[in-house]
Amino acid sequence: MKKFINDPADVVAQALDGFAAAHPELRVDTAQRYIARADAPRPGKVGLVSGGGSGHEPLHAGFVGAGMLDAACPGEIFTSPVPDQILAATRAVDGGAGVVHIVKNYTGDVLNFQLAAELAADEGITVETVLVDDDVAVQDSTWTAGRRGTGATLLVEKIAGARAEEGGGLAEVAAAAREVNAASGSFAYALTAATTPAAGRPGFELPGDEIEAGVGIHGEPGRHRERLRPARELVRTALDAILAAKPFDGPVILLVNGLGGTPLIELYLICGEAARYLAERGVPIARRLVGNYVTSLDMAGMSLTLCRATDEMIRLWDAPVRTPGLRWGA
Amino acid sequence: MKKFINDPADVVAQALDGFAAAHPELRVDTAQRYIARADAPRPGKVGLVSGGGSGHEPLHAGFVGAGMLDAACPGEIFTSPVPDQILAATRAVDGGAGVVHIVKNYTGDVLNFQLAAELAADEGITVETVLVDDDVAVQDSTWTAGRRGTGATLLVEKIAGARAEEGGGLAEVAAAAREVNAASGSFAYALTAATTPAAGRPGFELPGDEIEAGVGIHGEPGRHRERLRPARELVRTALDAILAAKPFDGPVILLVNGLGGTPLIELYLICGEAARYLAERGVPIARRLVGNYVTSLDMAGMSLTLCRATDEMIRLWDAPVRTPGLRWGA
C-alpha cells in the first residue's frame, strides 16, 4: 500500500488536524471529532448535521459552511461516526430551532444517528432525521437494508442547507431534504478497487479489462462485473438505470462525480456524453456539477446522479454557498 | 488501461465538448480549441492567456473566469498547444491593452507560445510572456531547459488575474506574475506513474514500496527513486528543498496539491504535517489551499508549493475569483 500517511491507525485524526490547519475559518473539535461553522449555534436557525465514514472527502466536512451544513462528524474510514460524536455536533449547532440529521442509508450510519438522536431528545433537542437513499443499483425493499445514499447527498445538503440559511423551519428544511432525495437517482462504475489504510490492500481484485457496475462508495464490489466498454456506453447504461427508476419528466440537476482516483479530464468527457444522451432522451439539464465530490478513497470510478429539480430546488441550488468543497455566490 | 474514454485519439476533443456542456457560462471554441470568458475581449483590460498540455485539469481551463484567466488553450495530452490555437485565444481576449501569456517552462510550451507571440505581434497585439519555473527539484542553469513550471502556475494565474481584473496595465500585470513566480518554489513526490491514453500503459514501473522524488507534472520519472517513507518525513524533505532554494523570510501562501489520483484525506494529512513543520521552521502561513489543482492525469502523488507573499500578493489572492476550479468572493 502506498499512501501519504504516517500510521494507518491515525489517518482520520491526523487528517482532521490538517483540515483544521487548512480551514481556520471553520471550528474543528479534534477531541470530539466534529467540524462546525465558526458562528454555530445561530439562534433561531435550524442546524444541519451530517456525517459518515471518512474516505468520502470532500463529503461531509468539506460541505460545512454558510448555506450548507452546520456541522459534520467524520467516522473512521468507511465506518460511521459514533453516537457521542454526533451528539456533540448536534449540541454545537442547535440554535433552538431544532436540528436536521442528514444520514446516508447504511445500517451503521442509521443506527448511530438514531442513537444520537435519542440522546439529543433526552437533552431537549428536537432532531429530524432525513435518510438519503438514491443509489438505483440496489433494489429497494423493506426486507433489505434498502438503497444506499451516494451522490445525491451533496444535493440534499446543498438544497436543505440553503433552505435553512434563509430561515426555513425544522419541518420545512427536512421536507426540502426529503424532496431532493425522492427526486434523485444515482448509478456508479468502478475501474479499480479502493485500498483502505487499515486493510493495506485493494478491497477486491479486478482483472485488467474488467470493471464493477453498480458500486457504492465504500470500496465494496458492485452488483456485477463486466468488460470495460467505451465511456459513451457506460454513461448510457447508467442513465438508463436512473431514468427507469424514477420519473424524470422535467429539468434535472446533473452531478458527474468522480470516486477519488478519476482525473477531471475523464469526468468532463463523461459530462459531454451524459449531456448528449439526456438531450436524446428529452431530459433538459437545468444545472450541472462535475468533480470528485462523493468519493471512495483512491477508487477510480464515477457516478452519475440526476435530480428532477423543481423551480424551488433550482432557486435553492443557486443560493450562495461558502464551504471548502462547494462555493458560489458568496 | 482502464479509463472512461471512447477512443484514445479523441480524448481532448471530447473532454472539451464535455467542458462546454458543464460550463455554459464560458465560451468554448471547440474548432480552434480554446476556452474564454464569455465577456472577452473586455475593452481596456489586459488579457491573460495560459495553456499547456491537457491532463493537468483543472489547470488551465478550470481557471478561466472573472479574476483569473481570460482564455486557456488545451493541447493534446502532455503536449503543448500549437501556435495557431494560442494566437486564436490571444486574439479573442485582446481588449487593446495587450495580452499576458503565462507559460510553464517546458521547451514545447515555450516554443509554441513564442511562435504565437510573434504571430500576434504581426497583427499588432502586444504580448508579454511570463515564464513559470518554480520546481526546485530541477537545478536551474542557462545550459539546460531550466526549472519546470508546476504548482506555482495556479498562484501566478490567480494573482496576476486579480491585478488585471482591477485594471492593472500590461507591465503591471506581467510584473505581478513574475514576482509571484520568483517568490515561489515547489517539490513533488509520485507514488504511482501516470497512464496517458495514447500510451495505454504506465509511464514507468514502480515497485510496491518505492516512490519517485522530484517529479514534474507530465508523468515523467523524478530525480531519484526512494523507499516510501511516512508522510511526515516526505513533507519535511520537500519543504527543506523548497526552503533551501529561495528566501522564505515572511508569510507564505501554501499550496498542498494532489497530482490527480491522491484522495483529499491524504492531502489534508499532508497539510497538517506541512503546517506543523513550517511552524517549527518559523515560517508563518498567510493563506493555504488544499486540493487536486495542478495534476498529472491519474498519478497518485502530491506537490507542495510555497510562495513568499507580500501584503500586495495576499490582497490580490483574496480578491474575488469566479472560475470552475477556483472560486471565492464572487
Place this chain on the structure above:
Amino acid sequence: MDVALAREWMRATAAAVAAGADRLTRLDAAIGDGDHGVNLNRGFTAVVAALDQEAPPTVGEVLAKAGSTLMSRVGGASGPLYGSALRAAGRALPQTSAVRPDELVAALRAGLDAVRKLGGAAPGDKTMIDAYAPALDAFEQAVAAGAGLAQAAAAAARAATAGAEATVPMRARKGRASYLGERSVGHQDPGATSASLMFQALSDVSQV
C-alpha cells in the same frame, strides 16, 4: 459467572478479536467494506481499558460497561449492535456479584432481542444473528438440561461456529452485504464470525 469471570470473558474476547482482526477484515472486504476487524479491535481494546479503569462491581455492570464502550467507540453497524446487545444483557442481570447460568441465559436473550429490535434482521439474513441465535439456543438447552456454565458455554461455542459457517450459502438481506445481492452468496458473514469468537471466548474462560 462472577465479576472476575465476566471480565475474563471480555478480555478473552478482546484477545480473540485482536488475533482474528485480519481475518474479520478480509471477510468484510469480500462482501462489505473491509473494516469489521479494525472496528471490533478498536472497540474491545477500549472495553478492556474501561474495565481496568472502572472495575464495575457486578456482572451486569461489567457487561453494560462493555456495551456502552463499544457503542461509543466502534461506530459502523457492529458498534451499536454489539453495544446494545451487551448493554441490554448487562441491564437484564440482577445487581449481584455473581449470576447463575439461567440468569445468563435470560440476559443473553435480552441482548439478542436488542440486536433484533435495533437492526431489524431475522435469522437467515446473513448477520451476526445467525451465530448468536443458535449459540444462545444451545446454551439455553444445555442449562435447562442441567449443565454447568462450562458445559453450556462449550455447546454454545460449537453452535456459534456452526452458525457462522452456515452463513456461507446465505444471500444477505441486511447490512452492507445485501448490496451485493446474489454475489453475497459463498462468503462467510464477518459479524457472524465475530459473534462466534465471543461465544468461543465465553467457553474458553468458563472451562476449569
Place this chain on the structure above:
Amino acid sequence: MDVALAREWMRATAAAVAAGADRLTRLDAAIGDGDHGVNLNRGFTAVVAALDQEAPPTVGEVLAKAGSTLMSRVGGASGPLYGSALRAAGRALPQTSAVRPDELVAALRAGLDAVRKLGGAAPGDKTMIDAYAPALDAFEQAVAAGAGLAQAAAAAARAATAGAEATVPMRARKGRASYLGERSVGHQDPGATSASLMFQALSDVSQV
C-alpha cells in the same frame, strides 16, 4: 530532387513514423512524457493530407508546407523544431521544380540552423540535433566528393542512425529529458531517433 521525390520523402517519413510511433513513444516514456510517437504521427498524417490537397509546385514549397503543417498540428517541442527546420529548409531552396544535391545541403543546413536557433541546443545535448547534424555532415561530404543524391542520402542515413545510437550514453541538457539529470543516461533520445527515421526515408526514396 524533384517535386515528386520531395513528396515521396514526406510520405515515406510519414509511413516510417507511423510504423515507429510505438517505439518513439516508448523511448519518450523512458526519459520524457511518452508522446513523441503520437505527436509526430499526428503531424505527418496531416502533412501527407496537406500535400495531397495542395500539391505545391516546387520542392521548396513542399518542404515549407510540410514545416508549417507540423508547426500548426504537432505542438510540444518537436512540432516547432521539426516545423521550423522544414520551413527554413524549404525557404532556403530556389523556387524551382527540381533542386541539386548541393542546394539540398544548403537547405538542410538552414533547417539545422533554425533548430539550433529556436531550441538553443548544441550537439551532445541529447536531442534530435545529435542525429541531424552528423547526418547533414555526411550528406555534405558525400556531395562535395561528387556523390549523387542516392549515395549521399544513404551516407546521411547511416550517420543519422549512428548519431541517434550515440545519444544513449549522453546526459540530456535540453528538453524534458534534462529534468532527469543523471537518470537520462542509458536511453536513446526519441527526437534523435525520429530524425534518423527522416534521413532513412530520404535515403529510401532516393535509391533507384
